[in-house]
Amino acid sequence: MVDLTPKQQIVLATAGHQLVTGGPGSGKTTVSILKAAKIAREMLKPGQRVLFLSFARATVSRVLEAIDEEKDVSSDERSRIEVDTYHSFFWRLLKTHGYLVGLPRRISILTPPGEAIALAAIRREYGPDKKLDEAQLAEKRAREKAERDRLAFAEGKVCFDLFADLVARLLEGSAKLRAMTAIAWPCIIFDEFQDTSADQWRVVKALGDRCTLIALADPEQRIFEFIGADPARLDHFKAAFAPTFTELGSDNHRSKGTDILLFGNELLTAKFSKAEYSGISFCLFPSNRNQAYAALVTQVLQARARLIATGRRDWSLAILVPTKRKMRLVSDILRDPFGNVPTISHAASIDMEGPILGAEVIAQLMQQERASDDLDQLVHLICQYLRGRGGSDPGKGDLGDAVKLESALAKWNERIAGGQAPHANSVIHPIAAVLSATRQVVMVGDPDKDWIAIRATLADGACTRLRAIANDARNVRLLERGNLMRNTLEQNWRERGRYSDALDITRLAFVQDHFATAQRPETGVIVMNMHKAKGKQFDEVIVFEGWPLRVGKEIKANPDRIVRENKLEGDLSQARQNFRVSVTRAKSRTTVMTPKDDVCVLLKSD
Ligand SMILES: Nc1ncnc2c1ncn2[C@@H]1O[C@H](COP(=O)(O)OP(=O)(O)OP(=O)(O)O)[C@@H](O)[C@H]1O
Secondary structure (H helix, E strand, O other): OOOOOHHHHHHHHOOOOEEEEEOOOOOHHHHHHHHHHHHHHHOOOOOOOEEEEEOOHHHHHHHHHHHHHOOOOOHHHHHOEEEEEHHHHHHHHHHHHHHHHOOOOOOEEEOHHHHHHHHHHHHHHHOOHHHOOHHHHHHHHHHHHHHHHHHHHHHOEEEHHHHHHHHHHHHHHOHHHHHHHHHHOOEEEEOOHHHOOHHHHHHHHHHHOOOEEEEEEOHHHOOOHHHOOOOOHHHHHHHHHOOEEEEEEOOOOOOOOOOHHHHHHHHHHOOOOOOOOOOEEEEEEOOOHHHHHHHHHHHHHHHHHHHHOOOOOOOEEEEEEOOHHHHHHHHHHHHOOOOOOOOOOOEEOOOOHHHHHHHHHHHHHHOOOOOOOHHHHHHHHHHHHHHHOOOOOOOHHHHHHHHHHHHHHHHHHHHHHOOOOOOOOOOHHHHHHHHHHHHHOOOOOOHHHHHHHHHHHHHHOOOHHHHHHHHHHOOOOOOOOOOHHHHHHHHHHHHHOOOOOHHHHHHHHHHHHHHOOOOOOOOEEEEEEHHHOOOOOEEEEEEEOOOOEEEOOEEEEOOOOOOHHHOOOOOOHHHHHHHHHHHOOEEEEEEEEEEOOOOOHHHOOO
């Protein structure tokens, strides 16, 4: 076992509500696991468990792994610590008790792609948030909320955004339910408490009525302000529960022996005390696409070689970038680096709306139904893809395109019904051609191969939309050996001689995947948005940002920067915290890559 610090020992010894704060790697997670085991050992009655709640599934996997590695936690204690995400815990409560707040008895989850489709029209009407004034933004939010409520209460389709509010209503309204929850989970640990939203805080408050609460937080790692995390949240907790407050401070166990945390902390104030920091390296690259990506690929290959040389199999290297767009670009480059560099195998934690909806199109085509409305169904799914792939910010072109496709299909069907040939220039032609090509694909009963065969038919076909779908669907990793979707598709083939239920199986697999907590933490090379890195740890981290595009000497655009446009103006505290979180995810080394002629403003001394 690790030798706990005196502060960690206080946490272990203290009873009642607690607030534990500390910087990255200060040992909050570790001590809370030992605390949970102690409670399991000393206080729980049969059937009771300690609940550990976290925001992200990847954190859940990390916690489960840490529990497994903790030699001082017995297997009985282990089985009495339940680690879950807020989403999944809330969903369990809603499924069983949701009717108490007026939800239909049968409810289902409206997944993010489904929600994006349902809200696309409203979102399009208002345009992107950044172009709205406060009143318009409030109006847009209110309309989105009303539609989400309608979907939940009238149709029983509940989207993730509503979970916390509904559970809060449930618990606030029922002392009996609060008591029942406290019987099942007398102690609840909240990870990353600084990021609790207003509705989640209502849930925490209601639970604290009967349960013992332990909140773990690092105020400086607060990066979810844009979705309602409140800087005063820790004070709310102190005021509501008078918890014992332990500050683990800036102890650093993650990257001991390096200056990674020191550098991370100094990023917050822009006062740099050293010329060189052990564990931190900088790579300044020229501001052009070829040289920037060549520099990145070189850094990735070098880091990978260092990690492979350790002989460990579970090494991890994260490439953290500021925007979604950059994540896609980097992922594309690694998949197909220039020159004779072979593909760099990696996982990209990109937004899944596009890939999921793309996967639905492929699944539908795998069914090879040969039904009379095949074409209609395919066009419908393409339209769903177009409406949903932009997530919370649907593209104007995409929505217009969906409307155009639908009306072209209506005309196509009208002409056929009237005994006429469809117009020669109809946009439906290439879709119909690809559909007919997919029908010729001979399925072999291996879901992986068959999936790829259909995807290749789309990728090689004449329809640009389906080509985009094929490309997006490459990001789907649900068909890996031994996973549920693959097994279910295999079973479907065995039982029916074809993939008759591929679409349903695919949809279900994504919902299950969202709640699955058993997956291991990410290993290998991972490309990730900086915002998503919170709570994670990797052996090495590369932070890679965009560069300015110049015409002559003048900067015309400066996309994908850690600080918007790389300008030192306005409140930069969120950007600083975000940068610090990214830098401090590494155990042994962080490489910061920034353009030579326009170095990240946060790296300049104050
Ligand atoms: N007292 C200790 N002595 C030595 N190592 C420790 C100690 N406490 C924790 N560690 C190790 O340090 C690393 C970081 O700890 P942990 O994950 O608990 O930090 P954390 O505060 O939860 O970090 P973050 O907020 O960044 O997620 C882990 O690998 C853990 O095993």
